[in-house]
Amino acid sequence: MSDIATRPAPSLLASPLVKFGLIVAAIVVALAIGVRLDTSNTLYAIFVDPFQQMVQAPDLLVQTVWEGLVSGVLYALIALGFVLIFKASGVFNFAQGIMVVFAALTLVGLYEKGVPAFLAVIITLGVMFALAVTIERVVLRPLVNQPDIILFMATFGITYFLIGFGEALFGGNPKQMIAEQLYLPKGAVDLQILGGLVSLQKIDIAAALIASLMIAALAAFFQYTRIGRALRAVADSHKAALSVGISLNQIWVIVWFTAGIVALITGIMWGARSDVSFALEIVALKALPVLILGGFTSIPGAIVGGLIIGIGEKLGEFYWGPLVGGGIESWLAYFIALGFLLFRPQGLFGDKIIERI
Amino acid sequence: MSTATLEKPTATTASDTILSLNNIEVIYDHVVLVLKGVSLTVPRAGIVAILGANGAGKTTTLKAISNLLKAERGEVTKGSIVFDGERVDKMSPNELVRRGCIQVMEGRHCFGHLSIEENLLTGAFTRRDGNAAIKRDLEKIYTLFPRLKQRRSSQAGYTSGGEQQMCAIGRAMMSNPKMILLDEPSMGLAPQIVEEIFEIVRQLNADEGVSFLVAEQNTNMALRYATYGYIMETGRVVMDGEAKMLRENEDVKEFYLGVAEGNKKSFREVKSYKRRKRWLS
Numbered sequence: 001m002s003d004i005a006t007r008p009a010p011s012l013l014a015s016p017l018v019k020f021g022l023i024v025a026a027i028v029v030a031l032a033i034g035v036r037l038d039t040s041n042t043l044y045a046i047f048v049d050p051f052q053q054m055v056q057a058p059d060l061l062v063q064t065v066w067e068g069l070v071s072g073v074l075y076a077l078i079a080l081g082f083v084l085i086f087k088a089s090g091v092f093n094f095a096q097g098i099m100v101v102f103a104a105l106t107l108v109g110l111y112e113k114g115v116p117a118f119l120a121v122i123i124t125l126g127v128m129f130a131l132a133v134t135i136e137r138v139v140l141r142p143l144v145n146q147p148d149i150i151l152f153m154a155t156f157g158i159t160y161f162l163i164g165f166g167e168a169l170f171g172g173n174p175k176q177m178i179a180e181q182l183y184l185p186k187g188a189v190d191l192q193i194l195g196g197l198v199s200l201q202k203i204d205i206a207a208a209l210i211a212s213l214m215i216a217a218l219a220a221f222f223q224y225t226r227i228g229r230a231l232r233a234v235a236d237s238h239k240a241a242l243s244v245g246i247s248l249n250q251i252w253v254i255v256w257f258t259a260g261i262v263a264l265i266t267g268i269m270w271g272a273r274s275d276v277s278f279a280l281e282i283v284a285l286k287a288l289p290v291l292i293l294g295g296f297t298s299i300p301g302a303i304v305g306g307l308i309i310g311i312g313e314k315l316g317e318f319y320w321g322p323l324v325g326g327g328i329e330s331w332l333a334y335f336i337a338l339g340f341l342l343f344r345p346q347g348l349f350g351d352k353i354i355e356r357i
Numbered sequence: 358m359s360t361a362t363l364e365k366p367t368a369t370t371a372s373d374t375i376l377s378l379n380n381i382e383v384i385y386d387h388v389v390l391v392l393k394g395v396s397l398t399v400p401r402a403g404i405v406a407i408l409g410a411n412g413a414g415k416t417t418t419l420k421a422i423s424n425l426l427k428a429e430r431g432e433v434t435k436g437s438i439v440f441d442g443e444r445v446d447k448m449s450p451n452e453l454v455r456r457g458c459i460q461v462m463e464g465r466h467c468f469g470h471l472s473i474e475e476n477l478l479t480g481a482f483t484r485r486d487g488n489a490a491i492k493r494d495l496e497k498i499y500t501l502f503p504r505l506k507q508r509r510s511s512q513a514g515y516t517s518g519g520e521q522q523m524c525a526i527g528r529a530m531m532s533n534p535k536m537i538l539l540d541e542p543s544m545g546l547a548p549q550i551v552e553e554i555f556e557i558v559r560q561l562n563a564d565e566g567v568s569f570l571v572a573e574q575n576t577n578m579a580l581r582y583a584t585y586g587y588i589m590e591t592g593r594v595v596m597d598g599e600a601k602m603l604r605e606n607e608d609v610k611e612f613y614l615g616v617a618e619g620n621k622k623s624f625r626e627v628k629s630y631k632r633r634k635r636w637l638s
Contacts, residue, residue, distance in 0.1 A: 145430060226482065233468045233479045240466035242428055244528060245454025245483040 050319035059196025064318045065311055070204040072310020073211045074273075077266040078283075079290040079302035080215065081259040086296050087235040088255040089140065091151045095158040097284020099260060102162045103128055104267025104276045108178060109170035117181035121264075128260030136252045144248075163278065172278065177271030179203065184272055207269040214265060215303060218258070222299070227254060235297070289337035295347025304348060309333045375401045375536055375568045376422065376458070381436035381446075383414075383421050385429065391417050393592040394436070399536070399570050404562055406579040406600070407572045409589035415572035416463055418589070419538045422570070423460035424450050441535060455483045457535035463544060463572075465521040467528070469514030473505055476513050476524050480531030491531070498527040501557060519550035526554070530561065536568040537561075543575040551575065555582045580604050 034043050054061045078096060085093040106127050110120040139154050180186065185202035222228040234241040234251050242248060270280060286309065294305025317329040340347065376399040383392040392414050399405045407415045420426045421433050422440070427449075438446040440458050453459070459480075468476050477498055481491045499506040502523045508516055513524055522542055529537050539558065543551040559582055561567045573579035580586055580600045588596040588609065596603075603609050 145428060226478075229471070229475055229479055230482055232471060232475075236468040236470050237466055239425065239428060240462065240468060241479070242425055242450050243423065243460050243462050243466065244480050245451045245459065245532060246479070247449070247451040 045323055046320070053319060057196065058194040059198050060318075062194060063198050064314050066198070066200060066204075068311030068314030069307060070201075070207060070273075070310070071314070072307035073208050074266060074270050074283075074306075075286050075290050075310055076303045076306025077211055077214075077262060077269070078287040079294065079306050080218070080299060081262045081266070082287055082291055083294075083296065083299055083302045084218075084255055084259045084262065088231055089151075089234075089252055090148060090238075091140075091155060092148075092296075093259070094152065094155040095162060096259065096263065096287065097281040098159045098162045098166075098278075099128075099131075099263040100267045100270065100284060101276070101278055101280045102131075102166050103260065103264035104177065104271045104280070105166050105170045105175065107264065107268065108175045108271070108276050111178045111181065112175075117178055120178075121182070124264055125261065128264060129257050132253050132256035132260055135256055136249060140252055141249060163281075166278075174275045174277035174279075175271075177268060177276055179268075179272040182268065184268075201273075203269075203272050207273075210265065210269065214262070215299070218262075219299060227251075231255065286333055289333040291347070292337040293340050293347060295349045298347065298349035301347050301349030309336065312336055373401050374398050375403075375441055376570065377439050378418070378422070379437045379439070381418075381421055381438060382434050383417055383426065383431055384434050385431045387432075391431070391592050392421065395589070395592070395594055396436075397587050397594060397597070399568055400585075402562065402566045402568055403585065404558065404569045404571065404583045406583035406586040407570065407589060408574075408576050408579060408586055408603075410574070412591070413589040414592040415589055416540055417592075419460055419540050419570065419572055421446075423453055423458065423538055424448060425460060425462070451483065454532050454534075457533070458538070459529045459532050459534045459536075460538040461525045461529045461540060461542070463540040465518070465525045467513040467516075467521045467524050469512065471513055472510050473513055473516065473520075473524055474509040477505070477527050477531050480528035481533075483532055486533075494531055494533065498530055501530075501560070502527055518545050519547070519553070522546060522550070522554055523557070526557065526561075530565075530567075534567060536570070539569055539571045541572055541574065543573060543578060551578055555579075558582060576609070 031043065031047050035048060078100060081096040081099070082093060085091055085096070103124060107120050107124045110123055111117055115123065135158060139158060140151070143151055143154055184206055187202055189200045189202060189205070191198045191200065222232060230241070230246045231251060231254070233244075233246060234248065238248065241251075267276070267280070270283070274280075290302060290305040290309050292305075293308055294301025294303070313329050313332050316332045317326070321328050378395055378397050380394045380396050381392055382390065382394055384390050395414065395418055397405070397407070397418075407418060409415050417426070417431065420429070420431065422438055422445075424445070426432065433446050436446075437444060440453070441456060443456070445453055445456070445458070448456075450460075468479065471479070474495070477495060478491070481494070484491060499509075504520055505523055505527055508520060513521060516524065526537070526539070526542070542554050542558070546554070555578060558569055558571070562569060569583075571579055571583060580603055583600045586597065586600050586603045587594050588603070596606075596609075598606075
């Protein structure tokens with residue numbers, strides 16, 4: 001394609017690392033000068049003071065980062081559900097958030113009706129499987145080969161159906177997650193570190209552990225099993241997958257069921273921290289910036305993106321929030337995502353686009 | 358399936374025939390008539406070529422057999438397809454692959470983000486005969502295509518066109534097929550690689566007894582390796598015969614092999630044969 005002679009001489013700026021380093025250096029220099037000239041102290045309050053606070057009270061910093069980490073893990077779980085379905089069927093599943101609520105509601109609702117806790121978990125898994133089969137039969141199969149936007153709209157339909165169905169069955173009131181009955185730990189661990197007290201909720205530790213385990217299990221499933229390989233093949237090319245005899249219908253059921261399992265675990269964890277209500281669905285929207293950050297097609301991306309958004313949000317709220325009167329937690333994630341859309345639209349770990357014919 | 362019993366006589370009488378198409382008609386999107394009554398047969402362990410220009414219906418014919426048509430909103434509306442003594446025109450690609458009929462699509466369609474080896478293994482998706490057998494077949498593919506072995510762990514998307522074509526054929530072989538529908542294997546490849554690929558087709562045919570139905574624009578190459586050929590034009594088979602006969606036919610020479618003598622304009626003007634009205638048979 002390119003003739004050596006016509007190629008520009010390699011420039012130092014061509015390396016992204018060098019470029020990034022230069023930009024950072026320039027910002028630091030500009031800030032150093034700016035802070036000296038600054039009379040109203042705004043620059044000082046934005047760029048210097050928060051970092052001074054972080055250094056002066058490291059225990060607070062650790063506490064904030066930990067809290068960010070935990071909500072990040074939960075964002076990552078929701079995003080994971082999106083990524084699974086998006087990869088395998090090319091559908092952006094708007095209903096993932098409500099699936100989380102629905103799974104948690106089913107679990108709690110069954111328990112309230114007198115089903116033992118662990119049996120309730122198993123039945124809920126059965127319900128999620130039935131849901132996956134139904135969605136494949138009723139929604140995906142008739143709409144196969146339709147434009148993506150139609151499938152996307154169909155997931156709106158699933159969302160509203162699940163809201164109505166869930167409310168009809170279990171009522172609209174917030175419910176208590178049955179954390180104790182599932183042997184999830186309660187209380188907190190207090191750590192005496194860095195000259196202060198850092199308090200870690202045990203349920204948060206459990207959430208982080210379970211989420212990591214599940215992600216590892218999913219990764220192994222995708223990498224090493226026959227079905228996992230088929231799932232990746234379908235993600236790559238539907239047509240080619242069809243031609244080698246992979247049954248798309250079967251794969252879709254598996255994927256939606258996997259997303260259902262992820263939803264149930266997310267629902268249990270999130271429900272244990274607050275309570276189980278339809279308000280959870282709003283939280284699921286946070287998965288969108290997470291996906292933009294991590295890339296729609298990458299499982300590691302969903303995880304790292306979730307952590308970045310979770311931690312970034314908490315740090316922003318705690319250290320910079322007071323400058324604008326607080327409450328930036330609700331929009332900071334979208335703000336970060338916007339930055340990513342400008343400079344790296346495929347996300348941190350999005351599929352490298354292979355272009356060769 | 359009540360029609361299956363009707364077709365039985367033709368299917369059983371021709372046990373040396375692995376595939377037969379009888380008057381099939383294909384409509385896309387419920388309106389566009391693409392195949393207007395195509396009939397052809399492939400003998401067991403034979404290599405048959407479908408030749409013709411762009412848009413003649415070669416690919417559609419292959420897709421009608423493998424039933425990948427449905428994914429493109431196409432539909433077989435008339436006629437019957439019998440594979441290995443069984444009506445298959447209502448079967449899903451998955452069921453067909455299980456029965457031993459697999460298509461290698463035009464343009465290869467390897468899974469770009471999977472490694473070559475993973476690509477080959479996806480071909481074994483429908484198999485139920487255990488990992489040992491699959492492993493043995495994988496080694497067999499590697500001896501057939503030493504180049505794939507060298508590149509087994511590279512992402513298929515970054516391999517060359519020839520390697521991708523080999524990967525696609527190897528992947529199809531991994532399903533342990535009786536018959537491979539090969540669509541335009543020469544597309545975008547250097548003549549040397551095309552020859553290499555056809556040699557492998559011949560070898561698979563001779564050693565493993567796999568039947569091939571090859572759609573090709575490279576008439577010259579296809580007729581050297583096939584035993585029988587069908588020439589298609591605008592959704593119909595306009596001519597068929599032994600490969601040797603077709604190679605020597607004046608019209609074929611002129612229009613597909615490019616050895617013209619006069620300055621005739623259209624295929625229609627020179628056709629020394631009659632369109633066979635197979636759809637009335």
